[in-house]
Amino acid sequence: MVYLFYRVDGETSAMATFQGRPAYLQIADDIRQQITGDTLRAGDKLPSESELMTDYGVSRIVIRNAVEVLQNEGLVIKQQGRGTFVREQRPMRRRVLGDLYGKRPTGSPMKRATEAEGRRSEWEYQSRRTTATKAISERLGIEPGDPVTRTNYRFFADDEPIMLSTSYEALATTEGTPVEQPEGGAITGVVPRMDAIGLHITHVTEDVNARAPRPYESESLQIAPGVPVMAITRTYFAGERPVETADIIVAADRYTLTYNVPVPAADEA
Structure with a gap:
């Protein structure tokens, strides 16, 4: 069946016609x-x-x-x-993993990336001690029930909420050190904090999935109905040792995730 609609003035609508399409x-x-x-x-x-x-x-x-x-x-x-x-379509902003860690950070890479766009960077957080679930223990290489520090973040750019993050660190790694509290000392950002206690981050892994937002995510990020989120699982490693892992949520209509992947030179292959 072919649908062809006409406006009241007798002109054909701009709509394309398709067979069998409701x-x-x-x-x-x-x-x-x-x-x-x-x-x-x-x-x-x-x-x-x-x-x-x-x-x-x-x-x-x-x-x-x-x-x-x-x-x-x-x-x-x-x-x-x-x-x-x-609805206003907010401009897509590229988030490039290689740009975040092209130079070894001395502070929060999210703050640096946001301010590089000419936008003011702020965040709110809440840290507490808890125990590792099975999933978190597998990601951190510890036992289920081991103590961890969990920190919930909401990041802003010019007062616009742009990202949620929930991070986990094993207390066995940071307890009793100057960086035990992720946001409680003079040093912030996973890489410089771990550098301060002799654990030097060597690489970061990310797994990205798209899904419908949870109700609290929609509210916290002011996401319009029907807009999916990108759910990112990020883990920081010092050699083979995972030292921090995080669940990150961004609205899919605000960011494009772009990854720079270095390829070894021919004589290094």
Whole structure:
């Protein structure tokens, strides 16, 4: 079946036609194209449901389904009593692992990267002692139930929340040292803190997955409905010894993760 819609003025809509494609998806395609093509811009109000019904010649439920698709994609946002508006698409910021550690850091690499963009860097945190779960113990190379320091972070750039992080360090590594508290001393940042106690970070591993945000993540990062997050598992190693591991959450519509991977020269292979 081919859907072809006409507006009330008799002109064909800009929507592409597809065989066997539900009408609400075609309408969503049309509006999406207007948004990505800059016909509709951030802050613009979409026509009312009644106006869209007239424009596309379909029922209210079809229009609602189409708008729901766009809302779930993070392209529009509904405001109670006001209507549906095109959501501001924040610029994607590249987060390059090689740039974070191109030089051995003397402080927080997140702070340095944020300020390099000309933005103010701040963070809030809370540390507490707890015990390692099985998953955390495997990542840190310790036994389940061993004591660890857990620190929850929320990072900001110009007052905008940009990242959540939960880090874990074995107390056997830091207890009784000047860097026992991740944020309680003069030195911050995993690499310089570990340098201070003679544990020199040699490499960092990251595993990245995409998923739907948890409710508290959506609230903490002010994530629009339908926007996924990138969940990053990062572990710092001193040789073969893992010394810190973290679970990091960033909104997928705000960052592009880019990795620089060095390749040995031919005579080193």
